[in-house]
Amino acid sequence: MDVNLVAAVRRFNRTVTQRVGALDDRYMARGRPLAQARLLWEIGPGGAEVAALRSRLGLDSGYLSRLLRTLEGDGLVTVGPADRAGGDGRVRVAALTGAGLAEWSELDRRSDEFARSVLAPLPGRRRERLVAAMAEVERLLVASLVVIGPCPPGDPRARACVRAYAREVGRRFDGGFDPAVSSPVHDEELVPPAGVFLLASLNGEPVGCGAVKLHAGAPAEIKRVWVSDSVRGLGVGRRMLDELERYAAERGWAAVRLDTNRALTEAIAMYRSAGYQEVEPFNTEPYAHHWFEKLLAP
Amino acid sequence: MDVNLVAAVRRFNRTVTQRVGALDDRYMARGRPLAQARLLWEIGPGGAEVAALRSRLGLDSGYLSRLLRTLEGDGLVTVGPADRAGGDGRVRVAALTGAGLAEWSELDRRSDEFARSVLAPLPGRRRERLVAAMAEVERLLVASLVVIGPCPPGDPRARACVRAYAREVGRRFDGGFDPAVSSPVHDEELVPPAGVFLLASLNGEPVGCGAVKLHAGAPAEIKRVWVSDSVRGLGVGRRMLDELERYAAERGWAAVRLDTNRALTEAIAMYRSAGYQEVEPFNTEPYAHHWFEKLLAP
DNA sequence: GGGATTGCCTGACTAAAGTCAGGCACATGG
DNA sequence: CCATGTGCCTGACTTTAGTCAGGCAATCCC
Numbered sequence: 001m002d003v004n005l006v007a008a009v010r011r012f013n014r015t016v017t018q019r020v021g022a023l024d025d026r027y028m029a030r031g032r033p034l035a036q037a038r039l040l041w042e043i044g045p046g047g048a049e050v051a052a053l054r055s056r057l058g059l060d061s062g063y064l065s066r067l068l069r070t071l072e073g074d075g076l077v078t079v080g081p082a083d084r085a086g087g088d089g090r091v092r093v094a095a096l097t098g099a100g101l102a103e104w105s106e107l108d109r110r111s112d113e114f115a116r117s118v119l120a121p122l123p124g125r126r127r128e129r130l131v132a133a134m135a136e137v138e139r140l141l142v143a144s145l146v147v148i149g150p151c152p153p154g155d156p157r158a159r160a161c162v163r164a165y166a167r168e169v170g171r172r173f174d175g176g177f178d179p180a181v182s183s184p185v186h187d188e189e190l191v192p193p194a195g196v197f198l199l200a201s202l203n204g205e206p207v208g209c210g211a212v213k214l215h216a217g218a219p220a221e222i223k224r225v226w227v228s229d230s231v232r233g234l235g236v237g238r239r240m241l242d243e244l245e246r247y248a249a250e251r252g253w254a255a256v257r258l259d260t261n262r263a264l265t266e267a268i269a270m271y272r273s274a275g276y277q278e279v280e281p282f283n284t285e286p287y288a289h290h291w292f293e294k295l296l297a298p
Numbered sequence: 299m300d301v302n303l304v305a306a307v308r309r310f311n312r313t314v315t316q317r318v319g320a321l322d323d324r325y326m327a328r329g330r331p332l333a334q335a336r337l338l339w340e341i342g343p344g345g346a347e348v349a350a351l352r353s354r355l356g357l358d359s360g361y362l363s364r365l366l367r368t369l370e371g372d373g374l375v376t377v378g379p380a381d382r383a384g385g386d387g388r389v390r391v392a393a394l395t396g397a398g399l400a401e402w403s404e405l406d407r408r409s410d411e412f413a414r415s416v417l418a419p420l421p422g423r424r425r426e427r428l429v430a431a432m433a434e435v436e437r438l439l440v441a442s443l444v445v446i447g448p449c450p451p452g453d454p455r456a457r458a459c460v461r462a463y464a465r466e467v468g469r470r471f472d473g474g475f476d477p478a479v480s481s482p483v484h485d486e487e488l489v490p491p492a493g494v495f496l497l498a499s500l501n502g503e504p505v506g507c508g509a510v511k512l513h514a515g516a517p518a519e520i521k522r523v524w525v526s527d528s529v530r531g532l533g534v535g536r537r538m539l540d541e542l543e544r545y546a547a548e549r550g551w552a553a554v555r556l557d558t559n560r561a562l563t564e565a566i567a568m569y570r571s572a573g574y575q576e577v578e579p580f581n582t583e584p585y586a587h588h589w590f591e592k593l594l595a596p
Numbered sequence: 597g598g599g600a601t602t603g604c605c606t607g608a609c610t611a612a613a614g615t616c617a618g619g620c621a622c623a624t625g626g
Numbered sequence: 627c628c629a630t631g632t633g634c635c636t637g638a639c640t641t642t643a644g645t646c647a648g649g650c651a652a653t654c655c656c
Contacts, residue, residue: 017314
């Protein structure tokens with residue numbers, strides 16, 4: 001990887017995280033310990049479950065409990081049982097009191113003020129360029145936060161991805177898409193050792209999927225490669241494809257293949273650029289127009 | 299200010315400083331307290347004076363001393379008197395030992411690795427776009443770190459700016475620039491109550507200057523407005539002008555004026571866009587081609 | 597040369613952050 | 627309905643970060 005690019009990223013990290021980050025903290029914690037301020041902020045006007053707070057802030061259970069007790073003692077927060085009927089009686093939710101809400105608004109105001117202080121010294125044009133550049137950095141950084149890993153096909157997140165996939169395909173195919181007509185894929189085929197289902201997640205939210213079936217005595221077959229709109233163009237599809245190929249290659253398969261619909265033009269371009277060759281139809285999938293195959297390096 | 303811009307900056311701050319910043323810290327501090335790791339890093343292979351470390355890291359004198367003692371105890375650092383002949387016998391320099399250098403290299407390697415991990419998931423094109431956007435964000439953020447404040451004209455930083463100003467003017471004027479020919483400005487004229495000299499600094503380094511003389515019974519006169527190349531285009535000149543005008547207005551002056559050379563085209567454009575009107579020559583400055591005046595709001 | 601200043605150090609603190617073990621109440625799956 | 631697990635809590639700790647006052651030696655400025 002180009003050394004100049006790496007150096008530029010390092011410079012950016014240094015400038016931005018140290019200076020802006022540190023300043024941001026000072027703005028947040030108004031006399032209050034930073035951890036408390038962050039917690040108060042994270043609870044927010046709508047309240048939050050204690051478990052959610054723990055995972056969002058990455059805090060130890062005991063430490064969080066103590067922080068909540070302190071805020072409760074200051075009259076900013078109330079912690080009580082979740083009042084959802086039929087809910088788990090163990091989970092507790094934290095909510096802001098009137099005073100807590102006032103405090104939260106103050107934090108919100110300060111956060112706003114800080115953002116303004118970043119923009120204020122710039123002339124109008126540059127302001128817009130800064131914001132545009134920030135949006136681009138943010139969007140592209142997201143790519144490094146997407147993690148791809150195996151997931152049972154029955155998992156709700158996996159199901160959500162497959163549904164999103166079907167919805168999109170239904171919207172884009174000329175004559176719509178009827179899952180009953182397409183050749184079916186059963187969950188058992190996507191569980192090791194028969195195959196695998198991979199999920200791409202961003203901060204725990206599913207943003208893409210892909211699967212491979214390891215057919216005995218035939219090339220492995222890639223299915224259901226899908227990437228959410230929110231992260232399209234960030235190379236997630238390509239990484240998914242790489243992972244699926246790697247899975248097959250590591251288990252001894254020498255080739256993978258897949259079929260696709262002519263409406264999915266970006267997908268087709270990606271397959272070609274990833275080294276897939278168009279081949280004669282190898283199945284009778286009614287929605288397919290193109291069939292691809294790629295030989296895997298051993 | 300546009301609410302959308304503010305919201306975008308806040309989103310950026312949140313994503314970048316919290317996620318990237320936190321990760322960066324984890325990468326840095328390998329088992330060692332973060333403050334120690336940062337200090338080790340800041341000392342660097344070339345060593346550093348203790349005073350410099352204190353100001354760069356913003357640490358309390360006692361705390362820094364203790365940190366150095368700890369690193370010394372771990373055999374990573376040696377602290378000794380500065381060995382420059384004729385140097386101040388009180389200043390001490392910290393230097394890395396062999397083990398310290400190894401540790402430093404490891405930190406460097408990790409920092410590199412982290413930068414790579416940000417770039418790695420992206421396809422090549424996007425990688426370059428990310429780096430370009432980062433560079434733009436960094437550059438434009440710098441504007442918010444520039445502070446403008448009064449400074450005695452005899453201060454070495456002020457002198458450095460005035461020298462840089464004269465150098466640049468000498469380079470750009472058709473026939474060069476000879477300070478002896480130009481109408482002189484004496485330090486006393488730029489000290490309250492006669493006038494003021496303002497310095498623009500970025501992290502303590504001078505990056506621009508400007509001065510105003512409060513003539514009795516005449517418009518105040520703006521002199522020596524200069525901005526370093528490194529921060530040009532970020533609105534620093536305009537801010538400097540605003541501050542100088544404010545200074546004069548607050549003390550009861552109703553107008554400011556200035557003269558300038560035709561070679562300084564951006565400056566002339568800035569004066570016009572800031573509301574300055576071209577007027578007849580009000581002095582006999584040999585290097586001036588344009589004279590401007592602006593009425594100040596009371 | 598003597599008083600004030602500066603650079604660095606030590607001792608004596610405090611507050612914040614974070615860890616760990618255990619305990620109670622509720623939930624869940626046989 | 628019992629064993630096991632989960633969510634939250636408390637008590638008892640440690641480590642890290644940071645502050646403040648004072649002190650010594652070198653230096654600077656009359």
